[in-house]
Amino acid sequence: MDTNFNNALQMVLQFEGGFSDIKEDHGGKTNKGIIQTVYDSYRISFGLPVQSVQQISDTEVRDIYYKRYWLVARCDKLPNGVDKVHFDTAVNAGPSQAAKFLQRAIGVKDDGIIGDVTLAKVNTLDPKVVMKAYTNSRISFYIDLVVKDVTQIKFLKGWIKRAISFF
Numbered sequence: 001m002d003t004n005f006n007n008a009l010q011m012v013l014q015f016e017g018g019f020s021d022i023k024e025d026h027g028g029k030t031n032k033g034i035i036q037t038v039y040d041s042y043r044i045s046f047g048l049p050v051q052s053v054q055q056i057s058d059t060e061v062r063d064i065y066y067k068r069y070w071l072v073a074r075c076d077k078l079p080n081g082v083d084k085v086h087f088d089t090a091v092n093a094g095p096s097q098a099a100k101f102l103q104r105a106i107g108v109k110d111d112g113i114i115g116d117v118t119l120a121k122v123n124t125l126d127p128k129v130v131m132k133a134y135t136n137s138r139i140s141f142y143i144d145l146v147v148k149d150v151t152q153i154k155f156l157k158g159w160i161k162r163a164i165s166f167f
Helices: 003-015 036-045 058-070 082-093 095-106 116-122 127-148 150-164
Strands: none
Touching: 003 058, 003 082, 036 058, 058 082, 082 095, 082 127, 082 150, 095 116, 095 127, 127 150
């Protein structure tokens, strides 16, 4: 695993605390940012019995983040800085939504799939400009979530703080 992943993971884990099961959190039971359904899927893929996400090991956390977020979101192909913002967003909003934020920020079709066109374009642009546009889109998304579902307002300040922390 590369240095950029290690740095990005440390940043994400600053925001993803221990176990939580907050009624308003649509992810449900979560530990270190990993929701129960993702953990179940991960363990099943290795032929392991399902267990509470409260029991997730640091090795499993690292492996899930690397394989199911870093690589799936193609963070390893992105410019330095953009990779970290994109990884954090993939963790927080899902890889497909993160891809749409990136695609909108760089002006390509937002189909939610990081392919050759997206990679070619993002690698020609100033990473700081991309990160700013990406973060603005992300913050607007969070505000829209709260407008659609007022129960999410308790998370808004944290989401915004998290989004701007990568600068």
